[in-house]
Amino acid sequence: MRLKMVPNDTKFDFFSVSKIAITLSTTLVIGTIIAFFTMGLNFGIDFRGGTMIMVETPESVEVSAYRALLNDVVDGDVTVTELSDPAAALTGEAKHIIMVRIEQIGDDAAVQNDLIRLVKTTLSDTFEGIVFLQTDSVGAKVSGELVQAGILAIVLAVGAVLFYIWLRFEWQFSVGAVVALVHDVFITIGIFCITQIEFNLTIIAAILTIVGYSLNDTVVVFDRVRENLRRYKTMELKEVLNLSINETLSRTIMTSVTTLIALLTLYFLGGDVIRGFTFAMIWGVLIGTYSSIFVASVILLRLGVKRDWDKTDNAAGTQFSDIDA
Amino acid sequence: MLQFSIWKKGLIWALCLLGIVFSTPNLFYSKVEKANDARTLVAAGVVATPDMETDIAAWPEFLPSMLVNLGLDLRGGAHLLVEVAVEDVYADRLDSMWPEVRDALREIKDDVGSVRRQDSNPNELRVKIGTPEGMPKALQVVGDLTRPVVTLTGAGSRDFEVTNDGDILIFTLSEAEMIAMDDRTMQQSLEIIRRRVDEAGTREPTIQRQGADRVLVQVPGIGSAEELLDLIGQTAKLSFLAVVQQTSDPDIRAGSGNVVYPDANQDGIYYVLDRVAVVTGDQLVDAQPTFDQNGRPAVNFRFNPAGGRKFGVYTAENIGSPFAIVLDGKVISAPTIQSHIPGGSGIITGNFTVDESTRLAILLRAGALPAAITVLEQRTVGPELGQDSIDAGKTATVIAFALVLVFMVLSYGLFGIFANIALILNVAMIFSLLSIIGATLTLPGIAGIVLTIGMAVDANVLIFERIREELRGGKGPARAIELGYQKALSAIIDANVTTLIAAVILFAIGSGPVRGFAVTLGLGIITSVFTAIWVTRLMLATWLQARKPKTIEV
Numbered sequence: 001m002r003l004k005m006v007p008n009d010t011k012f013d014f015f016s017v018s019k020i021a022i023t024l025s026t027t028l029v030i031g032t033i034i035a036f037f038t039m040g041l042n043f044g045i046d047f048r049g050g051t052m053i054m055v056e057t058p059e060s061v062e063v064s065a066y067r068a069l070l071n072d073v074v075d076g077d078v079t080v081t082e083l084s085d086p087a088a089a090l091t092g093e094a095k096h097i098i099m100v101r102i103e104q105i106g107d108d109a110a111v112q113n114d115l116i117r118l119v120k121t122t123l124s125d126t127f128e129g130i131v132f133l134q135t136d137s138v139g140a141k142v143s144g145e146l147v148q149a150g151i152l153a154i155v156l157a158v159g160a161v162l163f164y165i166w167l168r169f170e171w172q173f174s175v176g177a178v179v180a181l182v183h184d185v186f187i188t189i190g191i192f193c194i195t196q197i198e199f200n201l202t203i204i205a206a207i208l209t210i211v212g213y214s215l216n217d218t219v220v221v222f223d224r225v226r227e228n229l230r231r232y233k234t235m236e237l238k239e240v241l242n243l244s245i246n247e248t249l250s251r252t253i254m255t256s257v258t259t260l261i262a263l264l265t266l267y268f269l270g271g272d273v274i275r276g277f278t279f280a281m282i283w284g285v286l287i288g289t290y291s292s293i294f295v296a297s298v299i300l301l302r303l304g305v306k307r308d309w310d311k312t313d314n315a316a317g318t319q320f321s322d323i324d325a
Numbered sequence: 326m327l328q329f330s331i332w333k334k335g336l337i338w339a340l341c342l343l344g345i346v347f348s349t350p351n352l353f354y355s356k357v358e359k360a361n362d363a364r365t366l367v368a369a370g371v372v373a374t375p376d377m378e379t380d381i382a383a384w385p386e387f388l389p390s391m392l393v394n395l396g397l398d399l400r401g402g403a404h405l406l407v408e409v410a411v412e413d414v415y416a417d418r419l420d421s422m423w424p425e426v427r428d429a430l431r432e433i434k435d436d437v438g439s440v441r442r443q444d445s446n447p448n449e450l451r452v453k454i455g456t457p458e459g460m461p462k463a464l465q466v467v468g469d470l471t472r473p474v475v476t477l478t479g480a481g482s483r484d485f486e487v488t489n490d491g492d493i494l495i496f497t498l499s500e501a502e503m504i505a506m507d508d509r510t511m512q513q514s515l516e517i518i519r520r521r522v523d524e525a526g527t528r529e530p531t532i533q534r535q536g537a538d539r540v541l542v543q544v545p546g547i548g549s550a551e552e553l554l555d556l557i558g559q560t561a562k563l564s565f566l567a568v569v570q571q572t573s574d575p576d577i578r579a580g581s582g583n584v585v586y587p588d589a590n591q592d593g594i595y596y597v598l599d600r601v602a603v604v605t606g607d608q609l610v611d612a613q614p615t616f617d618q619n620g621r622p623a624v625n626f627r628f629n630p631a632g633g634r635k636f637g638v639y640t641a642e643n644i645g646s647p648f649a650i651v652l653d654g655k656v657i658s659a660p661t662i663q664s665h666i667p668g669g670s671g672i673i674t675g676n677f678t679v680d681e682s683t684r685l686a687i688l689l690r691a692g693a694l695p696a697a698i699t700v701l702e703q704r705t706v707g708p709e710l711g712q713d714s715i716d717a718g719k720t721a722t723v724i725a726f727a728l729v730l731v732f733m734v735l736s737y738g739l740f741g742i743f744a745n746i747a748l749i750l751n752v753a754m755i756f757s758l759l760s761i762i763g764a765t766l767t768l769p770g771i772a773g774i775v776l777t778i779g780m781a782v783d784a785n786v787l788i789f790e791r792i793r794e795e796l797r798g799g800k801g802p803a804r805a806i807e808l809g810y811q812k813a814l815s816a817i818i819d820a821n822v823t824t825l826i827a828a829v830i831l832f833a834i835g836s837g838p839v840r841g842f843a844v845t846l847g848l849g850i851i852t853s854v855f856t857a858i859w860v861t862r863l864m865l866a867t868w869l870q871a872r873k874p875k876t877i878e879v
Contacts, residue, residue, distance in 0.1 A: 002878075003735035008797065056709070113558070113700060117551050133710035135550060135703070142406065142701045146836075153834040160826045168819055202769055205839045208831050209776065209846065212824035216780070219823055220787065223816040251790040254736065255783040258729050262779035265725035266772060271717030273398065273710070274772050281776065 005257060006250040014245050014293060015238055015301065021294035025183060032190030039193045044200030045136055047150070049104035049143040050076075051116055054083075054134040057127050060096045066123075070100065073122050074115065077103040083272050097133070097272060104140055113137075134273075150204040154185065157211050165215075169222060172303040177218045180296035184214045184287045191283050202277045210284030213259070217252060217292035222300075224248050229305065237305060241297050256289045329863055337859050341750050344852075347389050347757030357392055360384035391760040396767035396841055399715050401708035402545035403553045406701045409514045411507040411538050413696035415498055416447035418506065422470075422485065422496060426452055429466050436462045442581070443493065450496040457492040464489060467496075474501040507538065513695045515540060518557050520691040525556055539701070550703040560653045560697050561688035563606030565636070566598040568647040568659060589655035590676045596649050596656050603639045603648065608632025612689035614682040615672065622682035623674045626689060633669020641665040650675075652685075718771040725775050726752070733782060737789050740879050743864045744785040747856040751781050754852040755845060764848075767841030777849030783820070784857030787813040793879045802877040806865055810858075817854065825850050 045052045066080040083097040102115065116137060124130050138146075158181055166174040185207055192199050224244040232240060260282065267278040329337075350357045363377040364386075373381070384390060397404050423442055430440040430452070438455020445451040454463055464487060471483040482501040487494060498506070511534055518540060522530045531543040547553055569583055572595050579585045579597050588594035608628050615625040628636055639648075640662050649659045650673055657675040677685065730748070733741035755774060759766060792809030800808060828850065831843035 002738060003732075005736075008793075054710070113551055113554055113703070120549075120551075131707060131709055132549070132705075133707045133713075135705040137550075137700075137703045139699075139701045141408075149834050149836075153830055156834070157827050157830045160830065161823055164823060164826060165819075201835075201839055202842075205769060205831060205835065205842050208827045209824075209842075212827035212846075213780070215823040215827075216783070216820040219819045220816045223819055227812070247794065248790075250793075251783075251786050254786045254790070255780070258732060258782045258786070259776070259779035261728045261732060262725040262775045265728060266721045266775050268721075269717060269724060270721040270772070270775075271714050271768070273714055274768055277769065277772060281772075 004250075005253045008250075010246045010249055012242075012246060012249075014242055014297065018294065018298050018301075022298065025291075025295055028187050028190065029183060032186045032193065035190055035193035039196070041189065041192055041199040042196040044198040045101065045104075045138045045143070046201040047143050047147050047199070049138050049140040051102040051104075051119075051137040052135070053100045053102075053116070053119060053123075053132065055098050055100070055123060055127075056131045056133055057096045057098070058129040061098065061127055063098065066098060066100060069122060069126055070102075070119065073118055074102055076105040104143075146201060150201070153204060153208060154211070157208055158182065158185075161211065161215055165219070165222075169226060170305060172300055172305050173222050173226075175303060176296040176299035177215060177222065179299050180218055180291040181211055181214055183291050183295050184210055184284060187287050188280060188284055192280070197276050197279060200276070202274065203280050206277045206280035206284065209281060210288055213285060214288030214291060217255075217288055218296045220251065221245055221248050221292055221297065225297075225300070238301055241301055245293055245297060252289060252293070256285055259285050329866060334863060337863050340855075341754075341860060344750055344754035344757045347391065347760055348753040348755075350384075350388070350390055350392055351756050351760060353384070354392060357384050357390055361390055361392070389760075391763070393756060393759045394763060394765040395711075395715070396765045396770070397543055397545060397704070397711075398706050398768045399711050399718075399766065400545050401706050401711035402543065403547045403550040404702075404704040405542045405550055405553055405557070406535070406703070407540050407542070407557070407698040408701050409511060409538050409540060409694075410697045410699065411510045414506055414510050415503065418498065419447070419450040419496060422450055423452075425470055426450070426467055426494075426496070429470055430454065430463060433459070433462060433466055444581075448497065452494040452496070454492055454494065460489055460492065460494075463494060467494060474499065474505055510695045511538065511540075514698070517692050517694050518542060521556050521687060522553075524687045524691050540698070546708070548705075548707070550705040554700060554703065555684060556687070558698060558700065559688055560694045561606070561685075561691075562653055562693040563609070563689060564602035564651050565604045565639075566600075566602050566649045566651055567639075567643070568596055568598055568649050570597040571595070571647075571659070572597060586649070586651055586654055586656050588659075589652070589657045596659060598649055598651070598656075604628060604632045604636050606689060606693050608635075609689055612686045614679070614686045617672060617674045621674060622677040622679045623672050624677070624682050624686050624689065625672050626670065628669035630669070633667075636669055636671070637665065637667045641667075714768050718768060722771060722775055722778075726778055729778055729782060733785075737879055739868075740785075740789055740792075740865075743861050743868075744782055744789070744857075746864065747785065747861045748778065748781055750860060751849070751852050751856045752778065754856070755848050758848050758852070759845065764844050765841055766845070769839060769842035770845040773842045773845035773849060777846065777853060780824075781849065781853035781857070784813075784817045784853060785861055787816055787820075788857065788861070789879050796877070796879065802874055803869055805877075806869065810862055814858070817857065821850050821854050 063080050063082055067078065070078045070080070079101040081099050081101075083099055100119070102119070105115075116135060120132060120135075158178060161181065162174050162178045165177050188207055188210060192203065221244060224247055225241060228235075228240045228244050228247075229237075232243075235243075263278050263282045263285065267275060267282060270278060359380040360383055363373065363380040366377065367373050367381070427440055427442070430437055434440075436456065437459035440455070441453045443451040443453050454460065467487050471485040471487065474482050474484050482499050484499060484502040486497050486499050488497075489495065515532060515534055519530075519532050522532065522542065522544060529545060531541070533541045535541045542553065542557060544553055569580075570577075572585075573593050575585065575587070575595050577585060577595070577597060582600050583597050584600050585595050585597055588596065608631060609626050610629045612624055612626045615623050617623040627633075644662050644664060647659050647661045649656045651657070658673055660674075673685075675681075726748075730745045733744050733748075735741070737744065752774065755777065758764075788809050791813045792805050795805035795808045795812075796802075825847060828843050828847035832840055832847065835843055
């Protein structure tokens, strides 16, 4: 007896819903652009500069109590948020963790060490048993560099991938994969605009992993398309695509499920520090799976593929496609 | 595809075995760590205490003892990124040129007339000569004072560039000299920071140069970055200067050769001091925290012989006049010289707390930083959070692992078990590789491992699904398995190469924790491809040969 996520020999017509998919994706991308300019990303101190102090108290303390206390001490903008702990439901012990964020004041490259010290003394004088879990402070100079490095990393990754797929397949595949990729990155940024979850350095890492994962999915489908194009030389491209997606559907779902199992465990049990990161990853896996079926393939269908590969026969695809065979 | 030569089989199993052997020390982390620490101490010549001997005995020497380093986010500690103001040193260098220039020009007094230094911006030294006609000779003489700079690119350039503007000689540092000086400044800063952190007795600090003018300092186990910053943030340039005048006017005209410094303890008090120091902190050989005769915290210091002699002569000649002890541009104390101080030792009494005097003593012993530093980034993770993160990471990894294992068995039966063995070997190999290369495991790194667990099965899923298809197409067991591997290969390679590209880019561009993630993700991809392609195939081939099943169910 086997657990089967997908029955054998599915024959879904994925392109019958392609119009809906295109509308949905376009709406999501446009929505992201709107959300980005209206709501904006909740940049963490990595990218904005400033100071973040995370504290834990033995007893629950109202956020407003922190606010009142710190507004007196600090000139700049102070944000206080309570971190909710989804693991509390499972473990039964709630933690009282508060995150204090202090805006970078002025353009000063140096971080405000005296300010941190002041805030820490004030807090430990007022709340008994307070523990400073984490203190991060990033000056404007470094935060500027981190923004650049982050953008550079994503652009480079997408560029490198575009090149690799072009080598291994045809340019149409490459465009399809990259459009799907950009789509995923956009919508992930969109969800961060809407939820206002902190966008920091680790989220960039998550987005890059999504880039890798989404591609992974797309490439597996494309690999099958390439194979089926050779096998069924007269079949219509749309049929070939549909067949290929159906054939790989079981694997696509299986891998998504195993990855999601791992990620969901990490989300609930992995601690507060990487929750934003795992959230981005979970979202990315869902979007990546969707986009490799509905975005990448639709683009490929629209662009069309050169079919006269049989002339070069066993070196089908491109001159590099037989490297590993 | 299913035939393995003996040596290939041996190699695959040997690699798996190595993976297991080299990852085991991590299962006994604290035991191995203690044993390693004790061994290092003994090797350094420390006599072993009974405690240390027990630690050593707990993990025999012949066992592998390499461990994964835990990042600061996991064990707690402070991280500081500081920038050294390398250009600070330029002004001092120009200042130090002045006496040489003065003496050289005085020797040709008949040609150049009087020699006087003029105030200027700190990047140049301006010297006015009395007889403008003597300029060519003056240029020639001071030109001989400049020295060639030895660099890779600046061959033939000299340390100073000398030009003239009418009757004024202008000295500026050459480009090559600035680069060479920047490098020296960074070397010195690193050395001083290292000495200070070591003096404070903290464990295993990492002190690295980053880029042209930055230093990264990471100290595990320290409670706050502020503590660390107190230790390394201060330039600690100490000098003993003659006091010209005490004043309450900060804008007083100090006069040529003098400087105005504020009092460190009292607002509104300033001192006009002779710019040239009697003795400086460079000449200290020791400094210890102590108490003065009134029981207030103070710092006891001792000069080297040359410094001691200078100090002795100066105090003998200036009994009754005040002198100033200046630390980083502030007068911490300005006592009156009561008597001749021979022997080269003394005591600094400021308005110190015990902590401050202890710290000042450390700073003076370690020496002054050649240039001021500014903090660009500081991060501290408390030990509580570090422990929480490790615990959370462990729980999540174990549970994720278990769930994936169960899911694989439910989906693929016996084949799922093969995939699971490969998965366990995979994780062992990741840990052994991390231990061998001495990589640092961070929390995002753990996330990378968990993600690899999820994705590592992908290769096997691809293969198994393919085998299923071949079986449905009517192929026999052996043929189906062979074709499954053959046909899934290109998809596996392409899919993993693309993810590897992302990991490599992350590693190249990312910093700190992100890099840790890239390392585990990258290693995870490599080991997962190995285990999926070779290990499961070897297991399947062995099983096929042993059982020769007529039909198989995947």
